[in-house]
Amino acid sequence: MEDSIRKEVFNSIKLQASKHADIHIKDLLDKKRLEEFQVHSKYLSFDYSKQRLTEETLSELILIPEKINLRKSILDLSNGEFVNSTEERTASHMLYRNLSQNSNSKEQKEISKQKAKLKLSLEKIGNLLPRPISTIISISIGGSRLGPEILSEAFGGSCSGLKVHYCSSVDLIELNSVLSSSDPMKTIIIISSKSFNTPEVIKNANRSKEWLEAKLGDNCWDQIFGISCNKKAMYDFGIKDTNQFEILESLGGRYSIWSSISLSSILDMGQQAFEDFKAGAYEADLHFNNSPWEKNIPVLMALISCWNMNGNGINNLGIFTYNYRIRSLNKYLSQMGMESNGKTYTNNKDLSLYKTCPLIWGGYGPESQHSVFQWLLQGTDYSACDFIGIDVDDDSDANITSDSYSMLLAQAAALSLGEENQELKYKSVIGNNPISLLKLNGFSPKTFGFLLASYEHKVFVESQIYGINPFDQWGVQLGKKLIIESKKNKEFMKNYFDEKFLN
Secondary structure (H helix, E strand, C coil): CHHHHHHHHHHHHHHHHHHCCCCCHHHHCCHHHHHHCEEECCCEEEEEEECCCCHHHHHHHHCHHHHCCHHHHHHHHHCCCCEECCCCEECCHHHHHCCCCCCCCHHHHHHHHHHHHHHHHHHHHCCCCCCCCCEEEEECCCHHHHHHHHHHHHHCCCCCCCEEEEECCCCCHHHHHHHHCCCHHHEEEEEECCCCCCHHHHHHHHHHHHHHHHHHHHHHHHHEEEEECCHHHHHHHCCCHHHEEECCCCCCHHHHHHCHHHHHHHHHHCHHHHHHHHHHHHHHHHHHHHCCHHHCHHHHHHHHHHHHHHCCCCCEEEEEECCHHHCCHHHHHHHHHHHHHCCCECCCCCECCCCCCCEEEEEEHHHHCCCCHHHHHHCCCCCEEEEEEECCCCCCCHHHHHHHHHHHHHHHHHHHHCECCCCCHHHCECCCCCEEEEEECCCCHHHHHHHHHHHHHHHHHHHHHHCCCCCCCHHHHHHHHHHHHHHHCCCHHHHCCCHHHCC
Protein backbone atom coordinates (compact mmCIF):
# COMPACT_ATOMS: atom_id res chain seq x y z
CA MET A 1 0.00 0.00 0.00
CA GLU A 2 2.80 2.42 0.95
CA ASP A 3 4.63 1.94 -2.36
CA SER A 4 1.44 2.33 -4.38
CA ILE A 5 0.65 5.64 -2.66
CA ARG A 6 4.12 7.00 -3.38
CA LYS A 7 3.83 5.89 -6.99
CA GLU A 8 0.48 7.67 -7.21
CA VAL A 9 2.04 10.86 -5.80
CA PHE A 10 4.98 10.57 -8.19
CA ASN A 11 2.66 10.20 -11.19
CA SER A 12 0.59 13.21 -10.12
CA ILE A 13 3.77 15.31 -9.96
CA LYS A 14 4.80 14.17 -13.42
CA LEU A 15 1.33 14.96 -14.78
CA GLN A 16 1.51 18.48 -13.38
CA ALA A 17 5.00 18.88 -14.84
CA SER A 18 3.75 17.94 -18.32
CA LYS A 19 0.82 20.39 -18.08
CA HIS A 20 2.90 23.35 -16.93
CA ALA A 21 6.29 22.77 -18.51
CA ASP A 22 6.50 26.15 -20.24
CA ILE A 23 5.45 28.54 -17.48
CA HIS A 24 7.58 31.52 -16.52
CA ILE A 25 7.42 33.02 -13.05
CA LYS A 26 6.93 36.56 -14.37
CA ASP A 27 3.69 35.45 -16.07
CA LEU A 28 2.30 34.09 -12.79
CA LEU A 29 2.81 37.17 -10.64
CA ASP A 30 -0.12 39.37 -9.74
CA LYS A 31 -1.34 41.16 -6.61
CA LYS A 32 -3.48 38.22 -5.50
CA ARG A 33 -0.55 35.77 -5.72
CA LEU A 34 1.79 38.12 -3.87
CA GLU A 35 -0.74 38.32 -1.04
CA GLU A 36 -1.67 34.64 -0.88
CA PHE A 37 1.60 32.79 -1.53
CA GLN A 38 3.06 33.63 1.86
CA VAL A 39 2.91 32.40 5.47
CA HIS A 40 3.67 34.38 8.62
CA SER A 41 4.61 33.17 12.08
CA LYS A 42 5.82 35.02 15.16
CA TYR A 43 9.46 34.40 14.27
CA LEU A 44 9.61 33.78 10.54
CA SER A 45 7.82 34.89 7.38
CA PHE A 46 7.88 32.74 4.25
CA ASP A 47 7.20 34.05 0.71
CA TYR A 48 6.98 31.48 -2.09
CA SER A 49 5.27 33.65 -4.70
CA LYS A 50 8.36 33.49 -6.92
CA GLN A 51 8.23 29.70 -7.23
CA ARG A 52 7.60 28.11 -10.63
CA LEU A 53 4.31 26.84 -9.29
CA THR A 54 0.69 27.31 -10.43
CA GLU A 55 -2.33 27.32 -8.11
CA GLU A 56 -3.40 24.01 -9.64
CA THR A 57 -0.03 22.40 -8.92
CA LEU A 58 0.01 23.78 -5.38
CA SER A 59 -3.45 22.30 -4.77
CA GLU A 60 -2.16 18.90 -5.88
CA LEU A 61 0.94 19.13 -3.70
CA ILE A 62 -1.11 20.07 -0.62
CA LEU A 63 -2.86 16.68 -0.91
CA ILE A 64 0.38 14.76 -0.43
CA PRO A 65 0.74 15.01 3.39
CA GLU A 66 -2.63 13.33 3.96
CA LYS A 67 -1.88 10.64 1.41
CA ILE A 68 1.32 9.62 3.23
CA ASN A 69 -0.19 9.98 6.73
CA LEU A 70 2.32 12.68 7.60
CA ARG A 71 0.55 13.75 10.80
CA LYS A 72 1.27 10.33 12.36
CA SER A 73 4.96 10.54 11.40
CA ILE A 74 5.22 14.04 12.88
CA LEU A 75 3.66 12.86 16.14
CA ASP A 76 6.08 9.92 16.37
CA LEU A 77 9.04 12.22 15.72
CA SER A 78 7.87 14.73 18.32
CA ASN A 79 7.58 12.01 20.96
CA GLY A 80 10.99 10.52 20.19
CA GLU A 81 9.31 7.38 18.86
CA PHE A 82 10.10 7.62 15.16
CA VAL A 83 12.09 4.52 14.24
CA ASN A 84 15.42 4.73 12.43
CA SER A 85 14.96 1.22 11.07
CA THR A 86 18.38 0.60 9.52
CA GLU A 87 20.22 1.42 12.76
CA GLU A 88 17.51 0.01 15.06
CA ARG A 89 17.07 3.12 17.19
CA THR A 90 14.69 6.03 17.50
CA ALA A 91 15.29 9.69 16.62
CA SER A 92 15.42 11.86 19.74
CA HIS A 93 16.53 15.35 18.69
CA MET A 94 13.12 16.98 19.28
CA LEU A 95 13.12 15.73 22.88
CA TYR A 96 16.15 17.92 23.63
CA ARG A 97 14.11 21.08 23.13
CA ASN A 98 10.73 19.84 24.39
CA LEU A 99 9.45 22.44 26.86
CA SER A 100 6.06 20.83 27.46
CA GLN A 101 7.27 18.74 30.43
CA ASN A 102 4.65 16.09 29.56
CA SER A 103 7.10 13.33 28.68
CA ASN A 104 8.38 10.96 31.32
CA SER A 105 10.23 8.57 29.03
CA LYS A 106 13.60 7.05 29.82
CA GLU A 107 15.18 9.25 27.15
CA GLN A 108 13.60 12.43 28.52
CA LYS A 109 14.79 11.60 32.03
CA GLU A 110 18.35 11.14 30.78
CA ILE A 111 18.18 14.40 28.83
CA SER A 112 17.00 16.22 31.98
CA LYS A 113 19.79 14.63 34.02
CA GLN A 114 22.45 15.75 31.56
CA LYS A 115 20.92 19.22 31.32
CA ALA A 116 21.18 19.60 35.12
CA LYS A 117 24.80 18.40 35.02
CA LEU A 118 25.59 20.86 32.26
CA LYS A 119 24.04 23.75 34.19
CA LEU A 120 26.08 22.89 37.28
CA SER A 121 29.27 22.58 35.24
CA LEU A 122 28.71 25.92 33.55
CA GLU A 123 28.63 27.54 36.97
CA LYS A 124 31.88 25.82 37.94
CA ILE A 125 33.86 26.32 34.73
CA GLY A 126 34.12 30.04 35.31
CA ASN A 127 35.89 29.31 38.59
CA LEU A 128 37.83 26.32 37.31
CA LEU A 129 41.19 28.04 37.36
CA PRO A 130 42.83 30.59 39.63
CA ARG A 131 43.07 32.76 36.51
CA PRO A 132 40.41 33.70 33.92
CA ILE A 133 39.78 31.39 30.97
CA SER A 134 40.47 33.17 27.70
CA THR A 135 40.35 30.39 25.10
CA ILE A 136 38.16 27.41 24.27
CA ILE A 137 39.31 24.88 21.69
CA SER A 138 36.53 22.63 20.41
CA ILE A 139 37.75 19.43 18.78
CA SER A 140 34.87 18.22 16.63
CA ILE A 141 33.81 17.42 13.07
CA GLY A 142 30.63 17.14 11.01
CA GLY A 143 27.47 18.08 12.88
CA SER A 144 29.36 18.16 16.16
CA ARG A 145 31.34 21.07 14.77
CA LEU A 146 29.02 22.81 12.31
CA GLY A 147 26.22 23.34 14.83
CA PRO A 148 28.20 24.87 17.72
CA GLU A 149 30.38 26.79 15.30
CA ILE A 150 27.46 28.56 13.65
CA LEU A 151 26.07 29.49 17.09
CA SER A 152 29.41 31.01 18.08
CA GLU A 153 29.54 32.82 14.76
CA ALA A 154 26.04 34.23 15.25
CA PHE A 155 25.93 35.00 18.98
CA GLY A 156 29.32 34.46 20.58
CA GLY A 157 32.19 36.63 21.68
CA SER A 158 30.63 39.99 22.38
CA CYS A 159 29.55 39.12 25.92
CA SER A 160 31.85 36.26 26.91
CA GLY A 161 35.15 37.84 25.84
CA LEU A 162 36.31 34.33 24.97
CA LYS A 163 38.19 33.22 21.90
CA VAL A 164 36.51 30.03 20.69
CA HIS A 165 38.21 27.93 18.03
CA TYR A 166 36.86 24.89 16.17
CA CYS A 167 39.40 22.38 14.88
CA SER A 168 39.15 19.14 12.93
CA SER A 169 41.70 19.10 10.10
CA VAL A 170 43.48 15.75 9.98
CA ASP A 171 46.77 17.43 8.99
CA LEU A 172 46.62 19.40 12.30
CA ILE A 173 47.45 22.67 10.51
CA GLU A 174 44.27 24.26 11.82
CA LEU A 175 44.89 23.13 15.40
CA ASN A 176 48.61 23.93 15.50
CA SER A 177 47.89 27.47 14.37
CA VAL A 178 45.46 27.89 17.29
CA LEU A 179 47.81 26.30 19.83
CA SER A 180 50.66 28.56 18.79
CA SER A 181 48.70 31.66 19.85
CA SER A 182 47.01 30.22 22.98
CA ASP A 183 48.03 30.03 26.63
CA PRO A 184 47.60 26.49 28.01
CA MET A 185 47.13 27.95 31.49
CA LYS A 186 43.97 29.72 30.31
CA THR A 187 42.60 27.22 27.80
CA ILE A 188 39.81 24.65 27.92
CA ILE A 189 39.74 21.73 25.47
CA ILE A 190 36.31 20.32 24.56
CA ILE A 191 36.27 17.03 22.62
CA SER A 192 32.92 16.39 20.96
CA SER A 193 32.26 13.14 19.14
CA LYS A 194 29.20 10.92 19.23
CA SER A 195 31.28 7.75 18.88
CA PHE A 196 34.48 9.17 20.40
CA ASN A 197 36.50 7.19 17.87
CA THR A 198 36.31 9.41 14.77
CA PRO A 199 39.94 9.44 13.45
CA GLU A 200 40.11 13.20 12.78
CA VAL A 201 38.76 14.01 16.24
CA ILE A 202 41.03 11.59 18.10
CA LYS A 203 44.13 12.80 16.29
CA ASN A 204 43.35 16.44 17.18
CA ALA A 205 42.40 15.43 20.73
CA ASN A 206 45.70 13.65 21.31
CA ARG A 207 47.68 16.63 20.03
CA SER A 208 45.71 19.02 22.27
CA LYS A 209 46.18 16.79 25.32
CA GLU A 210 49.95 16.62 24.72
CA TRP A 211 50.08 20.41 24.46
CA LEU A 212 48.25 20.89 27.76
CA GLU A 213 50.11 18.08 29.49
CA ALA A 214 53.50 19.56 28.62
CA LYS A 215 52.65 22.63 30.69
CA LEU A 216 50.26 21.30 33.34
CA GLY A 217 51.13 17.64 33.80
CA ASP A 218 48.26 15.58 35.26
CA ASN A 219 46.41 18.79 36.09
CA CYS A 220 45.62 19.04 32.37
CA TRP A 221 42.57 16.82 32.95
CA ASP A 222 40.88 19.63 34.85
CA GLN A 223 40.73 21.51 31.56
CA ILE A 224 39.67 18.70 29.19
CA PHE A 225 35.98 17.96 28.64
CA GLY A 226 34.30 15.25 26.59
CA ILE A 227 30.86 14.96 24.98
CA SER A 228 29.76 11.61 23.56
CA CYS A 229 27.34 8.70 23.85
CA ASN A 230 30.38 6.45 24.38
CA LYS A 231 31.14 6.87 28.08
CA LYS A 232 33.75 4.10 28.12
CA ALA A 233 35.75 5.74 25.34
CA MET A 234 35.79 9.03 27.27
CA TYR A 235 37.04 7.20 30.38
CA ASP A 236 39.69 5.34 28.37
CA PHE A 237 40.91 8.63 26.94
CA GLY A 238 41.36 9.92 30.49
CA ILE A 239 38.50 12.39 30.90
CA LYS A 240 37.19 12.74 34.44
CA ASP A 241 33.58 11.83 35.15
CA THR A 242 32.76 15.39 36.21
CA ASN A 243 33.97 16.62 32.83
CA GLN A 244 31.95 14.11 30.79
CA PHE A 245 28.62 14.88 29.16
CA GLU A 246 26.57 12.09 27.64
CA ILE A 247 24.21 12.34 24.69
CA LEU A 248 21.70 9.72 23.60
CA GLU A 249 22.81 7.22 20.99
CA SER A 250 19.58 8.04 19.17
CA LEU A 251 20.71 11.66 18.68
CA GLY A 252 22.14 12.11 15.19
CA GLY A 253 25.24 14.27 14.86
CA ARG A 254 23.61 16.65 12.37
CA TYR A 255 20.73 17.12 14.81
CA SER A 256 22.85 17.47 17.96
CA ILE A 257 23.05 21.27 18.15
CA TRP A 258 20.28 21.25 20.79
CA SER A 259 22.34 19.16 23.24
CA SER A 260 25.53 19.48 25.30
CA ILE A 261 27.40 19.04 22.00
CA SER A 262 27.05 22.83 21.90
CA LEU A 263 29.01 23.32 25.17
CA SER A 264 31.64 25.50 23.48
CA SER A 265 29.02 27.84 22.01
CA ILE A 266 26.99 27.83 25.24
CA LEU A 267 30.05 29.17 27.04
CA ASP A 268 30.45 31.67 24.21
CA MET A 269 26.86 32.92 23.89
CA GLY A 270 25.65 32.37 27.46
CA GLN A 271 23.29 29.78 28.86
CA GLN A 272 20.18 31.97 28.71
CA ALA A 273 20.74 32.71 25.03
CA PHE A 274 21.09 28.98 24.39
CA GLU A 275 17.84 28.28 26.25
CA ASP A 276 16.17 30.97 24.12
CA PHE A 277 17.58 29.26 21.03
CA LYS A 278 15.94 25.97 22.04
CA ALA A 279 12.71 27.81 22.93
CA GLY A 280 12.57 29.20 19.38
CA ALA A 281 13.01 25.68 18.02
CA TYR A 282 10.20 24.44 20.26
CA GLU A 283 7.94 27.13 18.79
CA ALA A 284 8.83 25.77 15.35
CA ASP A 285 7.91 22.29 16.59
CA LEU A 286 4.49 23.55 17.68
CA HIS A 287 4.00 25.27 14.33
CA PHE A 288 4.99 22.05 12.53
CA ASN A 289 2.68 19.91 14.66
CA ASN A 290 -0.39 22.14 14.67
CA SER A 291 -0.51 24.25 11.50
CA PRO A 292 -2.71 23.18 8.55
CA TRP A 293 -0.67 22.01 5.60
CA GLU A 294 -1.35 25.12 3.50
CA LYS A 295 0.00 27.35 6.32
CA ASN A 296 2.76 25.02 7.54
CA ILE A 297 6.12 26.55 6.63
CA PRO A 298 8.37 23.43 6.72
CA VAL A 299 5.72 21.33 4.96
CA LEU A 300 5.40 23.91 2.18
CA MET A 301 9.18 24.11 1.90
CA ALA A 302 9.38 20.32 1.50
CA LEU A 303 6.55 20.13 -1.04
CA ILE A 304 8.16 22.91 -3.08
CA SER A 305 11.55 21.17 -2.91
CA CYS A 306 9.97 17.91 -4.11
CA TRP A 307 8.26 19.79 -6.95
CA ASN A 308 11.43 21.57 -8.05
CA MET A 309 13.40 18.32 -8.09
CA ASN A 310 10.83 15.96 -9.61
CA GLY A 311 8.52 18.34 -11.47
CA ASN A 312 10.80 21.12 -12.71
CA GLY A 313 13.90 18.90 -12.93
CA ILE A 314 16.10 21.30 -10.94
CA ASN A 315 18.75 19.34 -9.07
CA ASN A 316 20.25 22.03 -6.82
CA LEU A 317 19.23 24.43 -4.07
CA GLY A 318 21.25 27.58 -3.44
CA ILE A 319 20.91 29.01 0.08
CA PHE A 320 22.01 32.64 0.34
CA THR A 321 22.03 34.64 3.57
CA TYR A 322 22.00 38.42 3.82
CA ASN A 323 23.33 38.98 7.31
CA TYR A 324 27.00 38.49 8.12
CA ARG A 325 26.27 36.74 11.41
CA ILE A 326 24.74 33.81 9.54
CA ARG A 327 27.18 33.85 6.64
CA SER A 328 28.02 30.12 7.01
CA LEU A 329 24.46 28.86 7.39
CA ASN A 330 24.55 27.12 4.01
CA LYS A 331 27.30 24.76 5.27
CA TYR A 332 25.17 23.70 8.22
CA LEU A 333 22.05 23.24 6.09
CA SER A 334 24.01 21.42 3.37
CA GLN A 335 25.05 18.73 5.81
CA MET A 336 21.59 18.52 7.35
CA GLY A 337 19.89 18.00 4.00
CA MET A 338 22.42 16.01 2.00
CA GLU A 339 23.51 13.63 4.76
CA SER A 340 19.87 13.00 5.65
CA ASN A 341 18.27 12.57 2.24
CA GLY A 342 21.16 11.84 -0.10
CA LYS A 343 19.83 8.30 -0.56
CA THR A 344 18.96 6.05 -3.50
CA TYR A 345 17.05 3.20 -1.87
CA THR A 346 13.75 3.35 -0.01
CA ASN A 347 12.95 1.82 3.37
CA ASN A 348 11.52 -1.13 1.40
CA LYS A 349 14.93 -1.72 -0.25
CA ASP A 350 13.74 -0.55 -3.67
CA LEU A 351 15.30 2.06 -5.92
CA SER A 352 13.51 5.32 -5.34
CA LEU A 353 11.18 6.62 -8.03
CA TYR A 354 12.09 10.13 -6.96
CA LYS A 355 15.11 12.35 -7.11
CA THR A 356 15.55 12.48 -3.36
CA CYS A 357 17.85 15.38 -2.55
CA PRO A 358 19.22 18.38 -4.40
CA LEU A 359 22.80 19.52 -4.24
CA ILE A 360 22.63 22.14 -1.46
CA TRP A 361 25.11 24.97 -1.79
CA GLY A 362 25.24 28.75 -1.41
CA GLY A 363 26.97 31.38 0.70
CA TYR A 364 26.85 34.89 2.05
CA GLY A 365 24.73 36.81 -0.45
CA PRO A 366 26.67 40.09 -0.81
CA GLU A 367 29.85 38.12 -1.58
CA SER A 368 28.12 35.57 -3.82
CA GLN A 369 26.68 38.38 -5.96
CA HIS A 370 30.21 39.09 -7.17
CA SER A 371 31.05 35.50 -8.03
CA VAL A 372 28.53 32.68 -8.49
CA PHE A 373 25.56 34.90 -9.31
CA GLN A 374 26.82 35.37 -12.87
CA TRP A 375 26.27 31.64 -13.40
CA LEU A 376 22.91 31.83 -11.65
CA LEU A 377 21.73 34.74 -13.76
CA GLN A 378 23.04 33.80 -17.21
CA GLY A 379 24.20 30.19 -17.02
CA THR A 380 22.53 27.34 -18.89
CA ASP A 381 21.11 25.57 -15.82
CA TYR A 382 18.42 26.59 -13.37
CA SER A 383 18.79 26.74 -9.61
CA ALA A 384 16.13 26.85 -6.94
CA CYS A 385 17.18 29.31 -4.22
CA ASP A 386 16.31 30.18 -0.65
CA PHE A 387 17.08 33.81 0.24
CA ILE A 388 17.29 34.40 3.99
CA GLY A 389 17.12 37.93 5.37
CA ILE A 390 16.28 39.74 8.59
CA ASP A 391 13.56 42.25 9.41
CA VAL A 392 15.34 45.45 10.46
CA ASP A 393 12.74 46.91 12.84
CA ASP A 394 14.53 45.99 16.06
CA ASP A 395 18.05 45.80 14.74
CA SER A 396 20.61 48.23 16.15
CA ASP A 397 22.40 48.16 12.80
CA ALA A 398 19.19 48.98 10.95
CA ASN A 399 20.73 51.06 8.16
CA ILE A 400 23.38 48.48 7.35
CA THR A 401 20.92 45.59 7.58
CA SER A 402 18.45 47.49 5.40
CA ASP A 403 21.10 47.76 2.68
CA SER A 404 21.63 43.99 2.82
CA TYR A 405 17.90 43.32 2.63
CA SER A 406 17.57 45.64 -0.37
CA MET A 407 20.29 43.59 -2.07
CA LEU A 408 18.38 40.42 -1.27
CA LEU A 409 15.15 41.70 -2.83
CA ALA A 410 16.92 42.92 -5.96
CA GLN A 411 18.72 39.64 -6.56
CA ALA A 412 15.61 37.56 -5.88
CA ALA A 413 13.73 39.64 -8.48
CA ALA A 414 16.55 39.35 -11.03
CA LEU A 415 16.87 35.58 -10.66
CA SER A 416 13.15 34.87 -10.84
CA LEU A 417 11.91 37.49 -13.33
CA GLY A 418 14.96 38.19 -15.48
CA GLU A 419 15.16 40.88 -18.15
CA GLU A 420 15.10 40.65 -21.91
CA ASN A 421 17.31 42.85 -24.09
CA GLN A 422 16.26 42.55 -27.73
CA GLU A 423 19.11 44.67 -29.11
CA LEU A 424 21.96 43.22 -27.06
CA LYS A 425 21.06 39.59 -26.48
CA TYR A 426 24.18 38.94 -24.42
CA LYS A 427 22.75 41.23 -21.77
CA SER A 428 19.52 39.25 -21.49
CA VAL A 429 18.75 37.34 -18.29
CA ILE A 430 16.17 34.58 -18.74
CA GLY A 431 15.25 34.38 -15.06
CA ASN A 432 12.70 31.70 -14.09
CA ASN A 433 14.79 30.43 -11.20
CA PRO A 434 12.36 29.45 -8.39
CA ILE A 435 12.95 31.61 -5.33
CA SER A 436 11.73 31.34 -1.73
CA LEU A 437 12.21 34.25 0.65
CA LEU A 438 12.57 33.57 4.37
CA LYS A 439 12.56 36.67 6.56
CA LEU A 440 13.45 36.41 10.23
CA ASN A 441 11.41 38.77 12.39
CA GLY A 442 14.44 40.30 14.05
CA PHE A 443 17.65 38.44 14.78
CA SER A 444 17.79 36.64 18.11
CA PRO A 445 18.48 33.15 19.44
CA LYS A 446 14.73 32.48 19.32
CA THR A 447 14.26 33.45 15.67
CA PHE A 448 17.39 31.52 14.70
CA GLY A 449 16.21 28.44 16.60
CA PHE A 450 12.87 28.65 14.78
CA LEU A 451 14.69 28.84 11.44
CA LEU A 452 16.99 25.85 12.01
CA ALA A 453 14.20 23.67 13.38
CA SER A 454 12.04 24.57 10.36
CA TYR A 455 14.74 23.30 8.01
CA GLU A 456 15.03 20.11 10.08
CA HIS A 457 11.31 19.54 9.66
CA LYS A 458 11.50 20.29 5.95
CA VAL A 459 14.15 17.59 5.54
CA PHE A 460 12.00 15.12 7.50
CA VAL A 461 8.90 15.77 5.38
CA GLU A 462 10.91 15.25 2.20
CA SER A 463 12.10 11.88 3.50
CA GLN A 464 8.51 10.81 4.22
CA ILE A 465 7.42 11.73 0.70
CA TYR A 466 10.25 9.68 -0.76
CA GLY A 467 10.01 6.76 1.67
CA ILE A 468 13.65 6.93 2.75
CA ASN A 469 15.38 6.94 6.14
CA PRO A 470 16.78 10.44 6.91
CA PHE A 471 18.64 9.34 10.03
CA ASP A 472 21.26 6.88 8.77
CA GLN A 473 24.40 7.63 6.72
CA TRP A 474 25.76 4.42 5.25
CA GLY A 475 27.59 6.26 2.50
CA VAL A 476 29.65 8.08 5.12
CA GLN A 477 30.26 4.77 6.88
CA LEU A 478 31.82 3.29 3.74
CA GLY A 479 34.44 6.04 3.67
CA LYS A 480 35.24 5.42 7.35
CA LYS A 481 35.53 1.68 6.74
CA LEU A 482 37.98 2.14 3.88
CA ILE A 483 40.15 4.44 6.01
CA ILE A 484 40.36 1.80 8.76
CA GLU A 485 41.08 -0.99 6.29
CA SER A 486 43.82 0.99 4.56
CA LYS A 487 45.50 1.73 7.91
CA LYS A 488 45.40 -1.92 8.93
CA ASN A 489 46.74 -3.11 5.59
CA LYS A 490 49.10 -0.83 3.70
CA GLU A 491 48.68 -2.97 0.59
CA PHE A 492 44.92 -2.53 0.59
CA MET A 493 44.79 0.64 -1.53
CA LYS A 494 46.99 -0.91 -4.22
CA ASN A 495 43.78 -2.54 -5.41
CA TYR A 496 42.40 0.90 -6.23
CA PHE A 497 45.33 3.23 -7.05
CA ASP A 498 48.61 3.10 -8.87
CA GLU A 499 51.66 3.28 -6.60
CA LYS A 500 52.53 6.75 -7.92
CA PHE A 501 49.48 8.08 -6.04
CA LEU A 502 49.89 6.15 -2.79
CA ASN A 503 52.47 8.39 -1.06
